[in-house]
Amino acid sequence: MPRLTLDGIAKNFGGVPALADVTLDIAPGTVHAVLGENGAGKSTLMNILSGLYRPDAGTVRLDGRVVPPGDPKLALDHGFGMIHQHLTLVDRFTGAENIALATGGGVGTGVIAAAAAGRALARDLGFSVDLDRRVEEMPPGMRQRVEILKVLVRGATIVVLDEPTSVLTPAEASSLMAALRRLAAAGRTVLLVTHKLAEVFAAADAVTVLRRGRLVATLPIAAVDADGLAALMVGPGEAAMPAPAAGAEVMPAPAAGHDNAVPVLEVAALDVDDDAGRPAVRGVSFRIHEGEVLGIAGVDGNGQAELAEALAGLRRPRSGDVLVDGVTVEPGRPRQRLARHRVAYVPRDRHHAGLVLDMDGSRNLILRDVDRPPVRRRFGIIDRVLAAARLTRAVADFDVRGAVNGPVRALSGGNQQKLVLARELGHQPRLLIAEQPTKGLDVAATAFVQRKVLALTATGAAVLYISTELDELRMVADRIAVMSGGRITGILSRDDADLQSLGRLMGGIDRPSTDDTAGAAA
């Protein structure tokens, strides 16, 4: 008998169907992957399981008994525990307090017990977290780990994970997958939403594919391969986007060494502090040349965010120089960065900095240049036609799905990310700084973005590509720098960047650097 049965689940938002007639059985003791394109309805379905959304029709049964819909408390009592795509943490609480909030009960706050349980579990999972730190001061990866701990500590019997690994390092991700297998082995039921097919094959027993709100197939893992899944997700008759690996072929990587190339970005002896005034970036120097992609690898929280913000003009460096096309970028003047230096920036947190969630798609697309022609017309009036045209193009180019004419808050996570990318890539930048740009994107969109990035380099632009995913970096970057403890511990050419050497550099073990400023000085 199935542990969990979904029967005829349907959900509309403002009359637009997000899910229709989803019927599905899930066996106990299995990891069940749920796949689908951005906006396919995965999160909606998971939110229905966790009681956050009330389905318009259909029932959820646990061991044959109906779970009353639309009540998170009841769902928790039934053993459901969900890791949300957009984290549900209290920013001003510490990690331990967030865990205590979920575990609850007792006379005191339960923070001490929560912290102990959280630490023990983190050790098991190989997660590095500082549970005494406030969430708002944590790097995204650590927040994600807290969100995971919060649910697992509670001892959920049905664990629902909505894209839990999008900001984890490969090591953490694989350790999480192993943990999920152990949970399944212990008889728990795991639902895993992910865009990473590798994770599906590593952890799942069965896989369900959603397409535009409908269930297309549920298959045992043995019965599918990557291409098959991709085809199921996209559906027949739709032009499948090129496979990820094709990206690299769009623009052959320039030969190593850039003796004749023109540097677009020059960073010299840059020191940047974090919000608390502690040094986060220490003496970083590097160059990116025309047509080049420099990847930055490393466990997040090692200064990548501060580096990106400093380069984007959002954070005033303590010292050091940043030059774009040979012109010094004045610190703390984001407008200059946008208008003069043509630096595009995809921030790591689309909800905090990337989007105005309460504005519609077209308004989010003019966010960067609303105060300049052509968007700004006479008397400061905004050209709405132009904004609308931008939206139309973005929707077409990036295949954005959902109600783009309403507040973008309602869009699925992946589709929100596509809007950010559409805006940042749409201005022919000279330099693109991208932090985790494919976070939450589906397979096809990821490939598309990577192709776009490489196409950008064909115009002579330079790209700084920050990611915790080594595979992705190896696909797009010409060289990969590793950041550890605020320093660049080494820069490797793509071909040298094997897991071992990268891992060593991440550990902070310095190695003779191939830093090109050093080369230039010689």
Place this chain on the structure above:
Amino acid sequence: MIDLFTNPTALADLFATMLRLSVPLVFAAIGGVFSERAGMVNISLEGSMILGAFGASWGAIAGGSAGFGVVAGALAGGLLGAGFGIATVYAGANQIVAGIGANLLGLGVAAFLHRLTATGRAAENRVPGFADITIPGLADIPIVGKALFATDPMTWAAILAVPLAALVLARTGLGLRLKAVGENPRAADVAGLSVRLYRLGAVTLCGMLAGLGGAVLVLSQVFLFTEGMTAGKGFIAVAAVILGRWSPLGAAAACLLFGLSDAIQLRLQFANTDVPYQLFVVLPYLAAILTLVGLVGRSRAPQASGQFYRRESR
């Protein structure tokens, strides 16, 4: 005037005045802290205070003792808080507008019922209030002794309420959950907490505490109810919550600041008859603003402050 700050009797007196002016504010402001920490901007404290004052007067007269007054005052204030909560938490009414409406309602109902139940002569409506209780020995401590240890139970209740509220917020699961509701209702919701119940509870508690603040005026200070007797104290309590950075201790300190500057200005007036009295009247407000300017660091309201929470909106 130097006399005012050097003469021990005058100082003791100043201290006592400060305390008495602050106590009603302290109750209301602590209520405000609970409400605000749960994400509810509640400017209906004034309405709850006046209803509390009326309830205290009615209860004490009907029940024949101050104890009944305390209960009735808290209930009356809490009722308005609950009404405000239903309008804002369930119907989603804007908290500021609903607060203004609730204030009108509170002022109206208190006066309306007072007219129904009492005559227009003060002496005929005198309320059996609390008598001062003197603790021998302690009451003789210079300056603070008399004010703190020869006083009525409501003052002690206020003094106890402050650390108690701080303790609840900082050291209990209830406090943790309440703060979570105010910071990130979505996080609280997925943790299985009923955001609506917590918020409704917080504003009801807030109303009750504000009601107690009103009750203090009647039961410990003037022993009668009069229309409009709160005279804007509820708004000062709202200011104290923010001035005190949403913490019970801070809010209480802010109330003391208001009380102190009012106590001082009432005394400074006689010695400086050539200075326009308006300057003295605004002293508490100026002191509060200057204190804010002097404090270092930014104060942050709870993140979801004033926001209506709806489960299915993202």
Place this chain on the structure above:
Amino acid sequence: MSVDLRRLAAGPAVPVGAVVLALAVGGLLIAATGGDPIDLGGQIVDRVLLDYWGISDLLARMAPLLLAGIAVAIPLRAGLYNVGAEGQIYMGGLFATVVALRMPDDANALLAITAATLAGALGGALWAGIAGVLKARRGIDEVVTTLLMNYVALNLISYAASGPLKAPGAPYPYSPEVPDIVRLPLMMADTEAHIGLLVGLAVAVIARIALARTAWGFGVEVAGKAPGAAHYAGIAVGRTTIIAFALGGAAAGLAGAFEVIGLKHRLFAGFASGYGYDGLVVAFLAGGDPVWSMVAAAFMALLRTAVTTLKSAGLDATAVTIVQGLIVLFAASGLALQRHGAFDRLFARTRPAPTQPPASASGTASASGTVQP
């Protein structure tokens, strides 16, 4: 065909219904205290809505209410609560009076009026600007500063009227009357309905265009809705805060100036009491939109006028205050329920379930097909 309830719910039916409900409760209350609610309702219609003087009263009150609403609405767009329109109105009145009293009798009327008006706007802007600067530069919560500054402004006016600006020999603390040339022309002869309302309406339209259609307004909105994104987009949140506050204060200052040069013709303490706080209701009922504020201001003006009418009809003032509070509470709740689509859902449930999208036939046959009620 039956009436489409959902269409009605989306229209004015809900706020109107809420007001009707509040009136019904108020009517019961009035009946309980021996009044005749039907007769009183009739009197309000006769004496306020269908009457030259009643309408003039309505228009005279609408002007400061609308401007006070805008004073709240502009900073609100930047995510800021301006609780200080009351004080800003007073400061506007003060500045306008000071300038108006200095106008020579043979000055050009248009110039004189403009000067006094601009002075009023400046007074309000400066007063609000203080809160804006404190917020932007020191992070000081604007609710508390604006609230407290109301008391300061009130006493400042009281001082000015009883001290430096006091009319010679005045029995009561008030300033001399402002010269005739700075007095605002009337829209309706012999009434108080001055042309300040027209200015207010124009300000509302301009504010709406500036907020909704211009790059500046866009920046204000982003600063209010997503400070992180504003920082990212290079919008100076601090400067936006100050400007939004100053502009809001200017609107309130206009209201104060018009109360002096259009209505009272002199300055005294409490000359416009309550308009600033009512402005909060106006702005929030209008969802922060200056144009919708016109409707909300008309509503609040009607409420104020009706309240006076009820009182002079011999109704107990406390009962009137209760009805007033209920109306504000119910209107806010009704509007909110409507905006959040509660009525849509309610009516949707009573209607036949929405038809499935046509593609549904091709899916796996749903086992039960039961629809949740």
Place this chain on the structure above:
Amino acid sequence: ADEAVRVAAVLPGSIRDQAWNQSAYEGLMKAKETMGLDVAYAEGVAEPDQLSAMRDFARRGYGVVIGHGGEFQDPAEKLARQFKDTLFVVSSGAEAGGNVATINFDYTQLGYVLGYMAAKLSTSGTIGWLGATEIKFSTELVDGYTKGAEAGRPGTRVLVTYMGDWNDVAKGKEAASAQISQGADVIFPTMDLASNGALTAAREAGIKAFGIYYDAIVDWPETVVQSVIMDVNAALVHFLEDAKAGKAGGKAYVYGLDTPDAARFGSFHADVPAEVKAEVDQLISDLASGKRKI
């Protein structure tokens, strides 16, 4: 005139303020009873609404429209030009003329008596006066009070507090306490409801106080030693009799000790020494007869 005189009053505050507004309300109700007048009133009318409230009454045919407070002077003058047949009356008003009348009590004179008596009663040599805001009513009262104190005993210190509020009872109590702690042993609170707080403070401290508007000793038997009675009813009756006879016009009616039915003093407390009583009574009669000027 044959028609019954219809009288309406616009009151700025609550008819239950135990002071200014209540006295007018009660006066009006008494006038209704005793003179059979058709009366109406609107209470708690805020500043911005005062003019239209008055106009409303004028339009509904009330022949006499009272604005109860100096702030009604301007509205009354404006309306007087429009409604020529209506008599507008401003209590505490400044200027009479045409169809605007003013009703005033001789606040200076009344304050003088109490200041004199306070100085006589005070053992500390310090007395207090409390008011809300600086309006004519207050400034004249305090002026008379101070002069009277000086006449009663030269060198008497008069503490003056303006609270900035009429009805804040708790603050009234603290304001009085502050005066008491500075040595005041006789106080004269002149606010509205807030006076209750000041009298409470006086009672608790066991010092003496004066009442206002009515003979407050009935409510504060331990505390109030004398009250200045401003009998709005009697004032109205005076005025309305003129009006009924068609004699009332834009006159300035001032009620002082020479019209004792309108302005007088109440009962002495039993503890007031006989010689003080005698001196005060003498003062009152001298002032009433005009023998003595301030």
